[in-house]
Every structure is written in structure tokens, then in C-alpha cells.
Amino acid sequence: MKMRASCSLLPQRMTVAADQVHVWHAPLDTSPSEVAGLKETFALDELSRAARFRHATDRQRFVACRGMLREILSWYTGESPGELEFCYGPHGKPLLKVADGAHPLRFNVSHSHGLAVFAIARDREVGIDIERFQTDFAWEEIAASFFSAEEVNILHSLPVQERYEAFLIAWTCKEACAKAGGRWPFPPFGTVGSFALAG
Numbered sequence: 001m002k003m004r005a006s007c008s009l010l011p012q013r014m015t016v017a018a019d020q021v022h023v024w025h026a027p028l029d030t031s032p033s034e035v036a037g038l039k040e041t042f043a044l045d046e047l048s049r050a051a052r053f054r055h056a057t058d059r060q061r062f063v064a065c066r067g068m069l070r071e072i073l074s075w076y077t078g079e080s081p082g083e084l085e086f087c088y089g090p091h092g093k094p095l096l097k098v099a100d101g102a103h104p105l106r107f108n109v110s111h112s113h114g115l116a117v118f119a120i121a122r123d124r125e126v127g128i129d130i131e132r133f134q135t136d137f138a139w140e141e142i143a144a145s146f147f148s149a150e151e152v153n154i155l156h157s158l159p160v161q162e163r164y165e166a167f168l169i170a171w172t173c174k175e176a177c178a179k180a181g182g183r184w185p186f187p188p189f190g191t192v193g194s195f196a197l198a199g
């Protein structure tokens with residue numbers, strides 16, 4: 001998705017109803033000019049965070065992700081991307097800042113290897129997670145450490161060739177739930193998608 005190019009195709013304002021979650025996705029490896037344009041909307045703390053990345057690719061992806069987040073949120077709030085102000089929850093979750101109380105628009109972001117996903121909801125917390133499909137790490141040990149005994153048993157009851165995908169679905173659901181601020185553990189199997197709502 002080319003954010004700036006697609007902007008003109010979108011309605012001037014987007015609305016998310018209380019029973020909806022909007023999910024956007026975008027590649028983060030965009031052109032240097034696109035990245036420079038997105039960076040113009042940044043607050044000082046975001047500029048300083050961008051400057052701390054050692055590797056140019058990581059820096060550009062961070063700028064692309066945060067810049068696209070600002071742009072997407074602006075479609076919903078009606079403010080320009082640069083006018084939006086973020087604050088952070090006790091565990092670092094970014095939230096939209098408003099003068100009094102919590103902003104009704106809630107969002108969450110996940111990024112992995114050059115792809116970002118953005119979840120937008122209203123009046124309740126939302127969490128989203130993506131992970132790259134890669135089997136060359138000790139995912140069974142992670143399952144043994146973080147999943148309940150029942151969940152591990154379910155995993156082992158599956159045909160071997162299906163286990164990794166089941167692990168990944170469960171893991172992203174758990175992460176999404178944790179990022180929403182929901183309860184842990186989150187039922188992994190039979191849950192479709194990798195975003196979660198709380199509240």
C-alpha cells in the first residue's frame with residue numbers, strides 16, 4: 001500500500017464503529033523521499049528515537065511505520081498527521097493524547113521484517129501482532145515455556161507438519177491479547193486472526 005498515493009482514493013474521514021476493528025497493512029521499505037516526507041510529521045521524541053537506530057534500514061522502517069501510523073490516525077481524527085500527539089501507557093503502549101481523559105480512538109501496531117500492520121478500534125483497547133513465518137528457531141521450547149500444559153498437549157496432538165503454524169497462530173494471538181492489555185493466557189486454538197480486543 002502506498003500511503004500517500006492511496007490517500008486521495010480514501011474518503012476525507014474514516015470512521016470506525018464501536019463493533020468494528022479496521023486493520024491496515026503496509027510495506028515499510030518505501031522510497032527515501034517518502035520516508036523524508038513522513039519524518040516531517042514527527043515530534044521531537046520520535047526524531048530522537050529515529051536518530052538512535054544504528055542501521056539505516058531499521059531507522060527507515062521505524063520512520064515509515066510511525067509516519068504511516070500518524071497518517072492513518074489522521075484519517076480518523078481529522079487532524080493533520082503532524083498535529084497528533086502521543087502519550088504512553090505504563091508499559092509503553094502508545095496512545096493518542098487528549099486534554100481530558102482517554103481518546104476514544106484506540107490503535108495498535110506490529111511490524112516484522114519490513115511489513116507493518118495497524119489495528120484501529122473505538123472505545124476499547126486493541127492489540128495486534130505479526131510474526132515472520134520462519135521455523136529455524138526453538139519455537140517448541142518457547143511453547144513449552146509460555147503455553148499452558150493443555151495448550152502444549154493440543155500442539156503435540158497435531159500432525160507434525162501442522163504444529164509450527166498452530167504455534168504461530170497461538171503466539172500471535174497471545175501477543176495481540178497482551179498488547180491489547182487483555183488477560184493472559186489467551187485461548188490460542190480455534191482463534192482466528194491475530195488481533196485482540198479488550199474492554
Ligand SMILES: CC(C)(COP(=O)(O)OP(=O)(O)OC[C@H]1O[C@@H](n2cnc3c(N)ncnc32)[C@H](O)[C@@H]1OP(=O)(O)O)[C@@H](O)C(=O)NCCC(=O)NCCS
Nearest residue numbers: 065091092093094109110111112129130146174175178179
Ligand atoms: C513491547 C512489545 C509489545 C513489543 O512487541 P514486539 O512483538 O517486539 O513488536 P511489535 O512489532 O509486535 O510491536 C511493536 C509496537 O507495539 C507498540 N507497543 C509498544 N509497547 C507496547 C505495549 N506495552 N503494549 C502494546 N503495544 C505496544 C508500539 O507501537 C510498537 O511500535 P514501535 O516500536 O514502532 O513504537 C512486547 O515486547 C511486549 O511486551 N509484549 C507483550 C508482553 C507479553 O506478555 N507477551 C506475551 C507473549 S508470550
